Amino acid sequence: MKPGQLTDRPLRRGKGIRSSSSLKTLAALRRSQAKHAPPRETGFSPEVKLAVRKRAGLGDPVVALCEPCGIWLGCNRGQVRPRVELFRGGGNPVVNAVLLCGDYCSGCCSLAMARDPAVHASGWWLTSDQDPRLQPVMLHRRRGPAVWLTESAGYSPCEPGNET
Numbered sequence: 001m002k003p004g005q006l007t008d009r010p011l012r013r014g015k016g017i018r019s020s021s022s023l024k025t026l027a028a029l030r031r032s033q034a035k036h037a038p039p040r041e042t043g044f045s046p047e048v049k050l051a052v053r054k055r056a057g058l059g060d061p062v063v064a065l066c067e068p069c070g071i072w073l074g075c076n077r078g079q080v081r082p083r084v085e086l087f088r089g090g091g092n093p094v095v096n097a098v099l100l101c102g103d104y105c106s107g108c109c110s111l112a113m114a115r116d117p118a119v120h121a122s123g124w125w126l127t128s129d130q131d132p133r134l135q136p137v138m139l140h141r142r143r144g145p146a147v148w149l150t151e152s153a154g155y156s157p158c159e160p161g162n163e164t
């Protein structure tokens with residue numbers, strides 16, 4: 001055997017394996033992202049999403065909390081989801097939108113999407129015949145009193161129409 005033959009073969013083999021395994025990895029990643037990724041858009045504008053995050057952080061999106069359970073989400077974690085599905089109506093976007101932790105498979109988002117009765121009782125998802133403006137929510141695992149979501153992206157202790 002010539003020395004050149006011994007060194008050529010492992011190099012070619014190594015190159016081939018490296019490029020094919022990285023291609024497979026990228027393809028697998030793309031497949032898994034397509035299967036598990038949440039929908040790109042929930043139908044809310046960036047302005048509404050920011051307003052909801054600010055509400056959930058009491059004015060500062062950096063300290064935004066999951067509105068149902070109270071875990072920290074900040075500027076990027078969690079999802080802004082509709083209380084009444086948008087295709088069923090939903091009304092004022094800020095009043096209809098809530099910030100939930102998790103995704104389709106975990107956290108408050110998955111509970112709301114699975115139509116969990118306790119999450120419904122707390123006002124975080126509603127049926128199409130319910131008006132989000134008139135349905136209060138229980139913040140942070142019912143640790144506080146019921147509040148109503150306002151059109152100015154805040155919380156109100158007073159039912160709409162009974163403000164003083």
Ligand SMILES: [Zn+2]
Nearest residue numbers: 066069101108
């Ligand atoms: Zn949560």
